[in-house]
Amino acid sequence: MLAFFGWSLLSIGWSEFKSVSLFSxxxxxxxxxxxxxxxxTLPKHxxxxxxxxxxxxxxxxxIIIVMELRTGLALRRAIRMRADPFIFNRxxxxxxxxxxxxxxxxxxDQRRGAVWSLALLLFLTAVVIQSESDAAVLGLAIACLTFPMAWFVPRVTFGLAAFAFxxxxxxxxxxxxxxARLITPAMHEKMASGHxxxxxxxxxxxxxxVREKPILGSGFATSPRMAQTTIAKKVPVEHQRMLNIGHPHNAALQIWVELGAIGAAIAVLIVFLTLRMVWQLPHLTRCASMALIAGAGPVALVGHGAWQGWWAASLGAAIIWMQAASRFQTETES
Structure with missing residues (x-):
């Protein structure tokens, strides 16, 4: 992680928008x-x-999210707040x-924990389906598939995860x-809601x-201003328009774009080290952690920008609570 941070900091040296890079x-x-x-410091407390x-x-x-969406965000409209359904995606x-x-x-840690867990996941499923986040639907489906796989065939699950990343x-x-070659027009029509x-x-x-700067990249967090860079002028004209979007909606591709092959290699190493550490956790926590990784991965590959602070905070919160859950499991077993 320190190496990734150092390379990100160093890449600002060749960023064309250094203030944007520093802010991100x-x-x-x-x-x-x-x-x-x-x-x-916190999990033990x-x-x-x-x-x-x-x-x-x-x-x-x-409940608040579902009620807002089911009523067409009527309350927000009434008090003149932002009323776009996608604001609940995060x-x-x-x-x-x-x-x-x-x-x-x-x-x-709970009696009838399986029943409560199933109820929680069914409730989350209802919320996710009601929302406009297709990334959340994908992440939830893969997370729910990964947990039983990690429980019954952990080595296969870890091998598949490493290979997938x-x-x-x-x-x-x-x-x-x-x-572009694999997705047909009919498939695009069915997935139109996910753009x-x-x-x-x-x-x-x-x-x-990426082809223009494959090794070093264009500099940390230059994606939001990519259309204004000198690199963008070298992109075929018919593909320049989409560079105004802000980021490629794919964390791996964004790392390649901004930090090049070197940044991508460090990121892969971080993933492998993380999987190795997760393997050493107690069985239940290991399964839940793999579900967390499996749910977060697809979301990062099809959804938001890689450097958004709310996403880092969400993952950080999940890790902290997971550590506390692991402590209760250890105490119960002892």
Whole structure:
């Protein structure tokens, strides 16, 4: 992680928008630093009562989201607040991340934990389906599939996870052309709500950027201003328009674009080291942690920008709660 931070900082030297790069560096690394400090100090102080508070806040948040969306955000419109349905995508993704440690705690520390966990996941499913976040639907489906796989065939699950992340990073510079060939017009029509056609065009455009600076990248967090860079002028004219979107909606591709092959290699190493550390966790926590990783990975590969602070904070919160859940499991076993 320190190597990745150092390379990100160094890349600002060749960024064409250094102020943007510095701002984004703070946006993502301050939450990461805070999560690290809290992960080292807070889990031992989190009690069962605090987990129940988390569960209550989880349910209340889901109810508010569903009620807002079902009423067409009538309350927000009435008080002249922002009333776009997609504003709930980030809270829904945060709930998805927090559902994994909550599930681990319910299964490891509560009577009828399996029943409570199933109820929690069904409730989350209802919230996710009601939302406009197709990324959350994908993440939840893969997380729910990964948990039982990690429980019954852990070695296979870890092997598949490592392979999937390796393929995702190696193929991301070419994901645009690959997706353009594999996804038919009929498939695009069915996935229209997820803007699949626009995503493919976006991946193609940023893929051309990678070809221009494949080793060093264009500099940390230059994606929001990519259309204004000298690199953009070298991209074929028909693909320049999509560079105005702000980011490629694919974290692996964004790392390639901004930090080049060196940044991508460090990122893959971080993933492998993380998987190795997760393997050493107690069985239940290991399964829930793999579900968390499996849910977060697809979201990062099709959704938001890689350096958004709320996403780093959501993952950090999930990790902290997962550590506390693991402590209760250890105490129960002893």
């Amino acid at each position: 560096l703070g946006e993502v690394w301050l939450p990461i630093a805070a999560a690290l400090i809290l992960a080292l 989190l009690t069962r009562q605090m987990f129940w508070l988390l569960a209550g806040a989880f349910v209340l948040s889901g 809270p829904v993704l945060t709930l998805l991340m927090l559902a994994m440690p909550l599930t681990a705690w319910l299964l490891g 390796l393929v995702a990073f190696c193929a991301s510079p070419l994901i645009g052309p690959i997706a 699949s056609k626009e995503r493919v065009e976006l991946w193609q455009s940023f893929g051309f950027v």
